[in-house]
Amino acid sequence: MKNKDLITPRKLQGFWELMPKEQILFSDLLNKLEIVFKENCFLPLDTPILEYSEALLAKSGGETDKQVYRFTKGSTDMCMRYDLTVPLARFVAMHKNELNFPFKRYQIGKVYRGERPQKGRFRELYQCDADIIGDGELSIVADSECVSLFEKCYKALNLEVEIRVSNRKILSGYIEEIQMQDKSTDVLIVLDKIGKMPMEEIISQLKDLGLSENQCKNLISIIQTNGKIDDVCNSLKKLCKNALFLEGISELETLSTFLSAMGTKSIIYDLSIIRGHNYYTGTVFEAFLSGRKELGAVGGGGRFENLCSYFSESKMPGVGMSVGITRLFDILLQEGYFDLSKTNEIDCAVINFDDTLLESLSLVQNLRENGVRAEIFYENKSFKSKMKEANRRQVDFVIIVGENEVKTKEYTLKNMKTGEQSTHPIEEIVTKIRSERMASATPYENC
Amino acid sequence: MKNKDLITPRKLQGFWELMPKEQILFSDLLNKLEIVFKENCFLPLDTPILEYSEALLAKSGGETDKQVYRFTKGSTDMCMRYDLTVPLARFVAMHKNELNFPFKRYQIGKVYRGERPQKGRFRELYQCDADIIGDGELSIVADSECVSLFEKCYKALNLEVEIRVSNRKILSGYIEEIQMQDKSTDVLIVLDKIGKMPMEEIISQLKDLGLSENQCKNLISIIQTNGKIDDVCNSLKKLCKNALFLEGISELETLSTFLSAMGTKSIIYDLSIIRGHNYYTGTVFEAFLSGRKELGAVGGGGRFENLCSYFSESKMPGVGMSVGITRLFDILLQEGYFDLSKTNEIDCAVINFDDTLLESLSLVQNLRENGVRAEIFYENKSFKSKMKEANRRQVDFVIIVGENEVKTKEYTLKNMKTGEQSTHPIEEIVTKIRSERMASATPYENC
Numbered sequence: 001m002k003n004k005d006l007i008t009p010r011k012l013q014g015f016w017e018l019m020p021k022e023q024i025l026f027s028d029l030l031n032k033l034e035i036v037f038k039e040n041c042f043l044p045l046d047t048p049i050l051e052y053s054e055a056l057l058a059k060s061g062g063e064t065d066k067q068v069y070r071f072t073k074g075s076t077d078m079c080m081r082y083d084l085t086v087p088l089a090r091f092v093a094m095h096k097n098e099l100n101f102p103f104k105r106y107q108i109g110k111v112y113r114g115e116r117p118q119k120g121r122f123r124e125l126y127q128c129d130a131d132i133i134g135d136g137e138l139s140i141v142a143d144s145e146c147v148s149l150f151e152k153c154y155k156a157l158n159l160e161v162e163i164r165v166s167n168r169k170i171l172s173g174y175i176e177e178i179q180m181q182d183k184s185t186d187v188l189i190v191l192d193k194i195g196k197m198p199m200e201e202i203i204s205q206l207k208d209l210g211l212s213e214n215q216c217k218n219l220i221s222i223i224q225t226n227g228k229i230d231d232v233c234n235s236l237k238k239l240c241k242n243a244l245f246l247e248g249i250s251e252l253e254t255l256s257t258f259l260s261a262m263g264t265k266s267i268i269y270d271l272s273i274i275r276g277h278n279y280y281t282g283t284v285f286e287a288f289l290s291g292r293k294e295l296g297a298v299g300g301g302g303r304f305e306n307l308c309s310y311f312s313e314s315k316m317p318g319v320g321m322s323v324g325i326t327r328l329f330d331i332l333l334q335e336g337y338f339d340l341s342k343t344n345e346i347d348c349a350v351i352n353f354d355d356t357l358l359e360s361l362s363l364v365q366n367l368r369e370n371g372v373r374a375e376i377f378y379e380n381k382s383f384k385s386k387m388k389e390a391n392r393r394q395v396d397f398v399i400i401v402g403e404n405e406v407k408t409k410e411y412t413l414k415n416m417k418t419g420e421q422s423t424h425p426i427e428e429i430v431t432k433i434r435s436e437r438m439a440s441a442t443p444y445e446n447c
Numbered sequence: 448m449k450n451k452d453l454i455t456p457r458k459l460q461g462f463w464e465l466m467p468k469e470q471i472l473f474s475d476l477l478n479k480l481e482i483v484f485k486e487n488c489f490l491p492l493d494t495p496i497l498e499y500s501e502a503l504l505a506k507s508g509g510e511t512d513k514q515v516y517r518f519t520k521g522s523t524d525m526c527m528r529y530d531l532t533v534p535l536a537r538f539v540a541m542h543k544n545e546l547n548f549p550f551k552r553y554q555i556g557k558v559y560r561g562e563r564p565q566k567g568r569f570r571e572l573y574q575c576d577a578d579i580i581g582d583g584e585l586s587i588v589a590d591s592e593c594v595s596l597f598e599k600c601y602k603a604l605n606l607e608v609e610i611r612v613s614n615r616k617i618l619s620g621y622i623e624e625i626q627m628q629d630k631s632t633d634v635l636i637v638l639d640k641i642g643k644m645p646m647e648e649i650i651s652q653l654k655d656l657g658l659s660e661n662q663c664k665n666l667i668s669i670i671q672t673n674g675k676i677d678d679v680c681n682s683l684k685k686l687c688k689n690a691l692f693l694e695g696i697s698e699l700e701t702l703s704t705f706l707s708a709m710g711t712k713s714i715i716y717d718l719s720i721i722r723g724h725n726y727y728t729g730t731v732f733e734a735f736l737s738g739r740k741e742l743g744a745v746g747g748g749g750r751f752e753n754l755c756s757y758f759s760e761s762k763m764p765g766v767g768m769s770v771g772i773t774r775l776f777d778i779l780l781q782e783g784y785f786d787l788s789k790t791n792e793i794d795c796a797v798i799n800f801d802d803t804l805l806e807s808l809s810l811v812q813n814l815r816e817n818g819v820r821a822e823i824f825y826e827n828k829s830f831k832s833k834m835k836e837a838n839r840r841q842v843d844f845v846i847i848v849g850e851n852e853v854k855t856k857e858y859t860l861k862n863m864k865t866g867e868q869s870t871h872p873i874e875e876i877v878t879k880i881r882s883e884r885m886a887s888a889t890p891y892e893n894c
Binding site: 006007008009010011012015016017018019020023024026027031034038039040041043044045046047048049050051052054055058069071073074076078089090091093094095098099100101102105110112114124134137138139141142144148257258261262263308310311312313345346357358359361362365368369371373374375376378379393 | 453454455456457458459462463464465466467470471473474478481485486487488490491492493494495496497498499501502505516518520521523525527536537538540541542545546547548549552557559561571581584585586588589591595704705708709710755757758759760792793804805806808809812815816818820821822823825826840
């Protein structure tokens with residue numbers, strides 16, 4: 001093929017693609033989350049990436065419509081999924097009679113959003129979701145299970161987080177009490193600016209919406225309430241006697257009792273947690289890397305009233321959690337959380353001579369079967385070039401297989417860091433390399 | 448929402464979606480393959496599902512063009528990938544200078560083919576690919592590594608297979624020798640009908656293409672050659688002295704020497720293995736479930752001359768293997784290979800009373816942390832309805848948590864199969880349930 005016919009290899013803008021060492025780390029995180037989901041009795045689901053547009057866009061607003069990858073093939077109008085929740089609703093509505101309820105499912109998969117590419121935003125991203133769906137009703141125990149699962153996820157990723165928990169009914173109750181339900185979204189939009197704008201400006205904007213000085217003060221005081229459950233509830237109870245408001249406080253107290261029984265450790269009750277304006281109706285929660293609140297939430301979830309409202313007349317309340325693993329991994333990479341130079345692609349190199357190739361191939365197989373990632377550099381011809389390649393790849397150990405080694409079945413093991421060289425049968429080599437790997441592994445290497 | 452506004456929940460035709468128990472089994476198979484790839488020093492890659500159409504369709508023929516999911520968004524013309532090989536070529540061409548060669552990568556991911564839906568054909572399917580890419584050259588050792596890896600994949604899936612191996616140069620050499628290169632594809636199409644059509648008809652069609660009686664006989668004799676490496680090579684060597692033909696035999700012999708050193712056990716040399724008409728140029732192989740050749744190949748692979756020819760002037764030979772896991776799983780499901788009734792979603796149910804809920808939640812957490820998938824039926828109100836639910840879900844064990852159990856920290860464990868009931872501290876319960884699970888597990892449950 002002539003040069004002029006070549007196509008420049010490019011990947012689509014805004015699409016994520018990791019280099020192998022990064023991918024080793026990322027895949028390991030996904031595996032760790034999957035183990036947590038399984039251990040906690042969540043069932044796997046793997047819905048198609050494409051769905052009928054009719055189903056996928058049923059509940060979406062204009063913003064989603066614009067961002068979604070939608071196209072037709074033949075007479076079929078379809079979309080790539082933009083989250084894992086709508087496909088879950090479609091699945092549950094289709095198979096309601098075959099599933100056990102509460103239905104606990106997890107799904108780890110890619111979703112697609114044609115957003116303008118920018119830092120920390122991706123057009124293809126992983127979601128790691130776990131949801132509990134009830135048939136008709138769903139106990140607050142489910143909320144506590146979800147929050148506890150959420151905590152376990154970050155623990156499995158070896159990350160220290162604060163999990164901030166609230167209940168949307170408290171704020172909604174107060175807004176109802178002051179008869180501002182119709183302007184609820186506007187009020188929440190203003191409140192969301194706390195910390196980003198001077199407080200006088202916040203109050204002035206709230207007043208513009210029709211709130212009194214006292215109502216502004218109360219609302220801001222609610223939003224700024226956080227800490228231990230008793231303190232939070234005691235200070236809130238003084239503010240308002242609205243039934244929904246009190247129900248929210250009561251649910252938060254119940255949740256906290258269950259969470260204590262479940263042994264959660266990183267929970268902070270924090271009324272500033274709202275999570276969007278429409279979807280969630282009760283418990284809401286978000287995770288923040290400890291001491292790094294400025295990075296924003298790295299996951300969250302909450303209680304919703306009815307998963308399948310667009311597909312079915314049955315009421316199916318649910319509670320779910322989602323780890324924003326693509327953005328989280330991007331942050332961790334940028335913050336230098338991983339030591340990529342310590343992420344070895346292989347554990348050792350087997351260095352052969354021309355007449356010991358067959359024995360070396362056999363040795364490599366034997367090592368791999370025993371959990372040692374052994375490689376043989378068959379493209380490098382001379383002993384010298386093989387050793388050079390081992391150095392270039394920063395291999396910790398080489399095993400030299402000469403004529404003598406083949407005869408005695410004892411191989412020369414060279415520690416490339418220390419230069420130490422010794423002779424061992426294969427079992428000893430396996431033990432030495434594996435224990436060295438365990439000792440030097442970062443939490444993420446040792447998979 | 449009124450009934451008339453409801454959307455019928457449907458999934459796209461030809462798209463695969465498993466029910467939870469099936470998905471447990473399928474995910475487990477994918478995990479097992481991933482472990483094999485990692486153990487053998489293949490690096491993970493996770494390319495986007497979407498690619499520029501220009502890149503994705505560079506090498507495709509008309510058939511692919513028709514089947515591919517292609518669309519534009521804004522001014523971008525893009526496609527959903529139809530295999531994992533073209534994205535690999537694009538990636539290697541982009542990152543050639545950052546990768547170690549031979550570059551060994553695996554990718555497990557979905558691909559998209561808008562085929563007419565039919566039995567055993569899916570529009571969204573998983574591919575499990577592993578390839579070794581060389582920079583300029585690539586030893587036959589790579590071929591043997593791929594075949595050996597391929598064997599290990601099926602072993603990990605606990606499937607007995609025959610792996611049938613050939614070398615395309617042998618047939619190509621003979622076709623060159625009889626000067627039928629220009630009609631090579633036509634000849635191969637006729638030969639592919641052996642077994643599906645009477646031999647006289649085959650010979651007649653070959654003659655129509657211009658072959659002599661003797662050439663027909665030789666060609667059929669080549670295709671029908673199979674068995675042990677020495678027998679295969681000895682009987683072939685008599686037929687022709689063409690250089691390419693002899694090179695193919697020699698490569699096959701070298702491959703077999705390496706495979707023996709690597710300890711492969713299920714290899715049959717079989718010249719009827721061709722694998723398509725264009726892509727593969729040397730070693731080719733396919734796997735068949737033992738004694739079930741009629742089901743067709745359940746995976747395959749081979750050597751190709753140049754991965755990146757459409758993107759780069761560098762010559763990058765490679766050898767790859769692919770397990771057709773979606774079709775394979777579909778066959779296994781249909782053949783009743785899995786006992787879904789033995790695939791438990793949970794190991795045990797914790798049955799609480801109203802006043803022991805908190806202790807029971809704590810117990811459930813404790814059990815899960817110790818690897819027991821324990822569930823609590825918080826939607827069922829009475830003891831009776833909780834026990835009924837445990838029966839309905841075919842739970843092997845229930846743990847009853849009454850007031851007395853809370854005091855003594857010894858819990859009543861009931862074996863639901865035998866009816867046996869005994870009292871134990873939690874550590875003993877964990878041991879009992881885990882050992883029972885190990886004993887009764889099918890190879891696929893025990894994940």
